[in-house]
Amino acid sequence: GQNIDQPTEMTATEGAIVQINCTYQTSGFNGLFWYQQHAGEAPTFLSYNVLDGLEEKGRFSSFLSRSKGYSYLLLKELQMKDSASYLCAVREDKLIFGAGTRLAVHP
């Protein structure tokens, strides 16, 4: 079956670092995506991992371990505008989403 797990909610302080974990069990794997979604808006693409290792893009980094079925999204130097839902998604032949992690950044 297909299963993508991520924490429901997280809180963090402005300026800090937060790591959002995602574990997955899928019948196929053609890459893992992270999307950011602010309330009432479109999910927007953050990162893509298909090989093991870390992909860094500015304040955001994403890590993948295919053997462990595990990924994380690392957000550094948190800003208030980073308060949003973060969606982990795995592509089999189609994109399968986790339920998302709601991140609240406090001053």
Place this chain on the structure above:
Amino acid sequence: EAGVTQFPSHSVIEKGQTVTLRCDPISGHDNLYWYRRVMGKEIKFLLHFVKESKQDESGMPNNRFLAERTGGTYSTLKVQPAELEDSGVYFCASSQEEAGANVLTFGAGSRLTVL
């Protein structure tokens, strides 16, 4: 470049009525996807068009849902007759290539409330 546009942003209808949602993908994107998020649950795949052809409609819940993409440009998703459990946010996404990273660009969604 204009993004993915969806209309209406919010629709409130009564059980048994019909609703048609529209999606305008990014110009030149052959791939168009419909997804749905029911409250509290994850975003779930409904179907995938390549140009005007249905590539994969395995996520369509039942025959009350009809998706079309005549001419391979915009797409419509009709729900007829609507039931209470159809309430949710319907997202449309498009992409240029199916292979490789194939990053999907999403619209802001159409929120459907069935009373």
